Amino acid sequence: MIRSGFQIILFLAFRGVRKHAFSSFVAVLTIAMATGLFLSTWRVNQETRKAFNHSTCGFDAVLGARGSKLQIILNSLFHMEASPGNLDWEQYELLKNTPGVEAAFPIAVGDNYLGYRLVGTEPEMLESHQWKKGSKFELRRGGRIFTSMAKEAVVGSFVARKLGLKSGDRFHPYHGLNFKEENRHDDVYLVVGVLEATGTPADRVIWIPIKGIQLMEGHDESMAQSISAVLLKLRGSMGFSLNTKYNKQGTVATLAWPIASTLSRFFDKFSWFQKILELVAVSVAVIGALIIVLTLRSSMNEKKREFAILRCLGASRGEVTGVVLCQSLLLSLMGAVGGVVLHFMINFSSLWIIREKTGVIFEVWAFDPLIAYVVSAVSLIGLLSGILPAVHAYRNDLAENLKPSV
């Protein structure tokens, strides 16, 4: 309902938007796309970085074969990529007994079940290690951890859901990290437990005893004393000592430490892509602002008479100017809000893709102060784009525009 004061300005502005529904829709859509693209580019990047840093399952470092730190981390913690090579069992024993090493767990990879990796480790890792401060791995009701010498498996929650595996099921592992039907091992594994979801890559693998990988039927005998990597939990400044020992003085193994900075460098490699997307978003925002200007400008000739009538009815210059500014603000605000919704949709899709590919999940729905800043900035841009048409409305010659049209 129409009311006096600011409400009449808002009412007239809203009607102005509605009257030019198509051009208003195009302006709102363009701004929404720009806002959505900008916000989602920034937030997916930030949240992914954060999520990857929190998905290291509580480990501080990883010792792997001589090679790339990033490859070691991706292979051992995120269960992606191939292993750069193997380490001797002695390396693990040595680290395990090193003062300053709080915990060390060997892992071995090389087999899969229907495309999901089998990761061999010691049962203690699933029993006692805290994958997050204060959180140990938990099993679904009725499950238990495998015993170190048995052909038993504990399935990550994601794999269990995807393959429908449950306690009591049996399966044949397949050789290699990628599923090929002809590479089936004769060994049969019994599922003895399913892990509760952790939102980490641990959900995407099938855990078996390390001896299972080492002694799998068909594996080379040399594998019996080999491991892929050692996951480490360190005390104090042990990371510096081990870094010097393995990376600066050693030639056999590589210590991926600190994990966060290695991952950060990895993400930085894609920062140019983020910059390009941000540039595209800003360009689209500018186009959106120009569309607002054009929408308002093109309707201004038609509006001249309407404004003159409003003035004649008692509207002040300020109120008429306010209608134009309010209209541009409405367009940009609707675009900004649409953009926020769009960014949540993009984030949700990204979350789904990243979870499918890595098992890592990130926060989609959390409110980020950036949203408020971007909405304010986009609204301000909209308001600024309304200034020129508003000045036009302000200078409208009242008497001239009240003349009967010829």
Add this chain to the structure above:
Amino acid sequence: MLKIKNLKKVYPDDSGRKLPVVEIEEFNLKEGESIALYGESGSGKTTFLHLVAGILKIDEGSIHFNGLEMHRLGEHQRDLIRARSIGYVFQSFHLLQGYTVLENLLIAMAFAGKVEASRAKRFLEVVGLANRMNHAPHQLSVGQQQRVALARALINQPKLLLADEPTGNLDLGNASIAIELIKELCADNKTAMIIVSHDPKVISSFENKLDWSDLNRAADNLASL
């Protein structure tokens, strides 16, 4: 209620020379009084109405309206007075096209600071448009549009109604209906009225009438241009 003295409005002509358009020595109108002005087109009648309404600023002289010195007021104050105390009806109605009949009235009420939908609806009943209140102006006949314009001009119970050729676009039958309605509504509300027309029938229906060229000293100059 309306007292005008030594009113002058000039416009620059093509050569930049200031040309008087309105030059009135004295003009008075009492509360509830009506006067019909007639004269040639282009002789400054509309400019005069714009000056009285505060749409244009005077160059010389004074306009006292309802105890206020209009010529000393700023534009915003004149806008407020126009919203609350002056109704204006035009030949081409000047209805807001993107809005319904009822909204046209409510918008006028909003600028006067007193929106009452029930009163607007009652007023539309009075002018015989109760069943058209949710129609757009373009869906109405010319006569109906004129009634909407009249209702909008009078909805805020103004002290003064300015009517600039209000029947100019109406046929003979509708013209006389419109004039009767204008008179009736103004009388009910004790609204004074200045009506400008070149229709002899309209003029003759008013007791108080005045030849514009007798009132405006500049009218002859303009007519001779």
